[in-house]
Amino acid sequence: MNIANVLTAYSTQDGDGVNISRIPGFDGKYLDPFLMIDELKSDDESDYIGGFPPHPHRGIETFTYIIKGGFEHKDQMGNKKAIKAGDVQWMSTGKGVMHSEMPLSDTQDGLHGFQIWINMPSAEKMRDPRYQDTTEQPTPAVTNEEGVVFTALAGNWQFENHTLSASLQSLAAEAVLADVTIPQGKCVQLAPLKQKKVMVYVHTGELITTDGQVLVTGKLAILKPGSEINLQAKQHAGVLILAGNPLSQPIAHMGPFVMTTQEELKQAVSDYQSGKFGSI
Incomplete structure (x- = not known):
């Protein structure tokens, strides 16, 4: 596995005082198209009870x-x-969504989850919004003989002799995502993906790379294009694999809005302030 860069998540807050770990990429330097x-x-x-009260978005895809x-x-749809x-x-x-995300009242054992933002091609940023979830079409998963769970x-995705097709198929920039659980000492090997940007985020435990580098929780490894994916768990590990094709376009960012030009960004703010995003 050929690693180009390793980034580290840092602690911050968002929403109504929600404590999170974040890796930002609004400069387009490392994460594009994410x-x-x-x-x-x-x-x-x-750490999370305040949740994320109603707020707007334009020009991005959110993946939770x-x-x-929960x-x-x-x-507003x-x-x-x-x-x-x-x-x-x-x-x-x-062109615009108003939404909220609030913790479920019956959550008893804490919360662990992700929200990942994917940039949209400039030409698509003003099309109608779309929504999909997997509550009625569960994410496909397979467990191999060594206890590795690939979701x-x-x-x-192709994992060993298994082809897995998620119900979510139309993400911007040909983005794909998977979650892999690896028992201590076990390995996962995947052939190079077709996407040019491939990243591995450690959310649980530790990985050890083929050259002996240890990737602990909160580390994001950005692979060189065309690299195979080789994951070995030093400790029982949970890993997100993220892949997509860079858009290589300007990024104009302000809070929940991500456009291509400053003029588009000013228009997004104006449209929100005038109520064009609707309400919940």
Whole structure:
């Protein structure tokens, strides 16, 4: 596995005082086409009980994956869903979405999940929004003889002799995502993916690379294009694999809006302030 860069998540807050770990990519330098990786992981409800009250988005896709606990999603399109452990939710916000994500009241054992932002091609940023989740079409998963669990969250994947096709198939920039659980000492090998940007994020335990480098929780390894994926768990590990094709376009970012030019960004703010995003 050929690693080009390793980034480290840092602690911050978002929403109503929610404590998260974040790897930002709004400069387009390392993560393109991804814009941000946020991980929420806590057994203390004070870290997340405030949730994410109603707020707008334009020009991005949000990808939410819950490992433990859950959120209730609401938006101005009329969607109201409980997103629980194992569920994935995707919004292609296009020209505008208003939504909220609040912790489920019956969450007892803490919360662990992700929200990942994917940039949209400039020509698609003003199309109508789209929504999809996996509450009625569970994410496909397979467990091999060594106890490795491979879950296809979005897109198509080949794991050993298994082809897994997630119900989410139309992410921007041909993005695909998977979650892999690896018992201590066991390995996972995948052939090079077709996407030019491939990254591995350690959310649980530790990995050890083929050259002896240790990747601990909160580390993101960005692979060189065309690299195979070779994961060995130093400790029982949970790993997200993210892949997509860089858009290589300018990024104009302000809070929940990501456009291509400053003029488009000013228009997004104006449209929101004038009520064009609707309400929940």
